[in-house]
Amino acid sequence: MWAYQLGEPQGVPQWRRVPVPPVGPGHALVRVTAAGLCHSDLTIMDLPPDRMHLSLPMTLGHECAGTVARVGEGVDPAWHGAPVAVFGPWGCGDCRACRAGEENYCVRSGTLYSSGKNLIRPPGGGVDGALAEYLLVPDVRHLVRADNLAPHVAAPLTDAGATAHHAVKQVIAALDDESVAVVIGLGGLGHLASQVLRALSRTTIVAVDTNRHVVERAQDSGAHYATSDADEAARLVHELTGGEGASAVLDFVCLPGTRDLILAVAGRRARVALVGLGGADLSMGFATVPSGLTATVTRWGSISDLAGIIELVRAGRVEPQVSAVAPALVEQAYAELRNGKVEGRTVVLMSDVAALEEGAAAG
Numbered sequence: 001m002w003a004y005q006l007g008e009p010q011g012v013p014q015w016r017r018v019p020v021p022p023v024g025p026g027h028a029l030v031r032v033t034a035a036g037l038c039h040s041d042l043t044i045m046d047l048p049p050d051r052m053h054l055s056l057p058m059t060l061g062h063e064c065a066g067t068v069a070r071v072g073e074g075v076d077p078a079w080h081g082a083p084v085a086v087f088g089p090w091g092c093g094d095c096r097a098c099r100a101g102e103e104n105y106c107v108r109s110g111t112l113y114s115s116g117k118n119l120i121r122p123p124g125g126g127v128d129g130a131l132a133e134y135l136l137v138p139d140v141r142h143l144v145r146a147d148n149l150a151p152h153v154a155a156p157l158t159d160a161g162a163t164a165h166h167a168v169k170q171v172i173a174a175l176d177d178e179s180v181a182v183v184i185g186l187g188g189l190g191h192l193a194s195q196v197l198r199a200l201s202r203t204t205i206v207a208v209d210t211n212r213h214v215v216e217r218a219q220d221s222g223a224h225y226a227t228s229d230a231d232e233a234a235r236l237v238h239e240l241t242g243g244e245g246a247s248a249v250l251d252f253v254c255l256p257g258t259r260d261l262i263l264a265v266a267g268r269r270a271r272v273a274l275v276g277l278g279g280a281d282l283s284m285g286f287a288t289v290p291s292g293l294t295a296t297v298t299r300w301g302s303i304s305d306l307a308g309i310i311e312l313v314r315a316g317r318v319e320p321q322v323s324a325v326a327p328a329l330v331e332q333a334y335a336e337l338r339n340g341k342v343e344g345r346t347v348v349l350m351s352d353v354a355a356l357e358e359g360a361a362a363g
């Protein structure tokens with residue numbers, strides 16, 4: 001089968017011919033129909049050799065929609081042929097976090113930066129991922145039915161959607177109808193978080209993004225106000241809250257500039273969700289943040305977040321902005337993502353994989 005693989009640290013990923021993985025007991029083999037492209041794929045491609053703890057070569061991609069092509073021994077055969085979205089942050093299923101339904105925080109799982117051996121890694125983040133004709137899923141508990149959803153809509157819900165839903169859930173208790181919530185970064189995740197906030201709360205949403213075109217269209221994502229200027233955002237929040245400050249801030253960027261924006265807009269008792277992989281630290285102390293502030297570093301979403309966002313999309317209350325591309329255009333699509341040219345999410349349609357054959361034959 002074809003798989004888009006990173007061969008070495010900081011190398012250029014390529015489509016390669018690899019064997020279809022064997023299906024063991026309890027497994028499901030998913031024929032991939034659509035795979036989403038995420039900023040964290042770029043983070044993986046950029047890891048220098050001394051920080052690359054994922055074994056290579058590895059198939060990229062952690063946002064997968066598809067149909068179940070084969071199931072292993074012990075799996076309910078009713079899964080066969082089912083349209084599914086694949087929950088990505090695989091864990092052990094057995095630790096306290098997993099048993100609490102928060103497998104995204106499994107103590108035996110590894111993040112991009114974890115160096116430990118024997119950690120459970122997600123697809124495209126340590127084991128072969130979704131940018132391939134087939135994805136091997138180690139347990140059917142990671143499958144969520146995606147009936148009546150187009151594959152290019154379902155795929156980005158597995159990370160962009162579930163992660164945005166999870167971030168909103170971390171702050172929602174602070175949001176009454178007098179509150180203001182600030183969404184920083186209206187990209188693949190932020191444009192969904194803004195819509196989830198609108199669907200699940202009566203808060204006033206202020207969106208901030210450096211891309212002016214995105215700001216102009218922010219109302220489509222549910223934002224009440226939007227700006228590309230951080231000072232303007234701080235003034236707006238001050239005005240809207242009579243100086244109290246925002247009750248929630250969701251940062252999908254996490255660079256030094258957005259960290260400063262959090263400090264400029266957050267009010268007392270604010271809840272802050274740090275989601276982006278920008279790497280800026282938020283230091284906390286009595287003198288540095290408003291009292292009562294709670295900050296959470298989130299990782300992905302839980303299986304109930306995935307089910308929740310699927311439900312909101314099915315109900316028409318959240319509408320992902322998606323551009324679909326053919327497999328042959330993946331490299332170009334990643335370049336556009338890197339240059340900040342993508343609005344919403346880019347999804348690769350694996351049904352167009354035959355074109356790679358023709359390209360290979362011609363080459």
Ligand SMILES: [Zn+2]
Binds near residue numbers: 038039040
């Ligand atoms: Zn991602």
Ligand SMILES: [Zn+2]
Binds near residue numbers: 092094095099108
């Ligand atoms: Zn676990």
